Amino acid sequence: MVIRKAEKKDLSRIAEIFVFNNRINYFPIFKDEEYSFGKLQVVLAADNFGKDETLGNLFVAEEDGIIKGFAEIQKTEIVKLYVEPLFQNCGTGSALIEFAVQNFQADFLWALEKNARAVSFYRRHGFFPTGARKYEEGTTEFQIELRRK
Numbered sequence: 001m002v003i004r005k006a007e008k009k010d011l012s013r014i015a016e017i018f019v020f021n022n023r024i025n026y027f028p029i030f031k032d033e034e035y036s037f038g039k040l041q042v043v044l045a046a047d048n049f050g051k052d053e054t055l056g057n058l059f060v061a062e063e064d065g066i067i068k069g070f071a072e073i074q075k076t077e078i079v080k081l082y083v084e085p086l087f088q089n090c091g092t093g094s095a096l097i098e099f100a101v102q103n104f105q106a107d108f109l110w111a112l113e114k115n116a117r118a119v120s121f122y123r124r125h126g127f128f129p130t131g132a133r134k135y136e137e138g139t140t141e142f143q144i145e146l147r148r149k
Helices: 008-030 033-039 042-049 092-104 116-124
Strands: 002-005 058-063 066-074 077-083 108-112 127-135 142-148
Touching: 002 092, 008 033, 008 042, 008 058, 008 066, 008 077, 058 092, 066 092, 077 092, 108 116, 108 127, 116 127, 116 142
Parallel strands: 077 108
Antiparallel strands: 002 058, 058 066, 066 077, 108 142, 127 142
């Protein structure tokens, strides 16, 4: 598996991974059909990821020419880390998180409190809840801060 800086040609695949993960993992929590199936669209997500300030912080995990996941890293924060649902539990997420730690000294992130699977994944990689919480923007759900020890 190769982890490399994202390019414009990768944006539709990155957006596809982002949209489907959001629908699978967050729709059961938020139950917001208007957002999940209306506002959350691959083309719009690709446009957002394509903004210069975002594209420069995106990295993809690619194997045999297939992008299997991506991460957005800003300074030492892992802002986003998503793996294609069909490739989860195959080491892609682990490769991305280790890349972030080794290359950016990534030491913190925020995860949706009710996303137990993600929190468990981050804990396995040395990130633990600090007790800090904040609302997910525009919702009544909490995000929790996790820091690497």
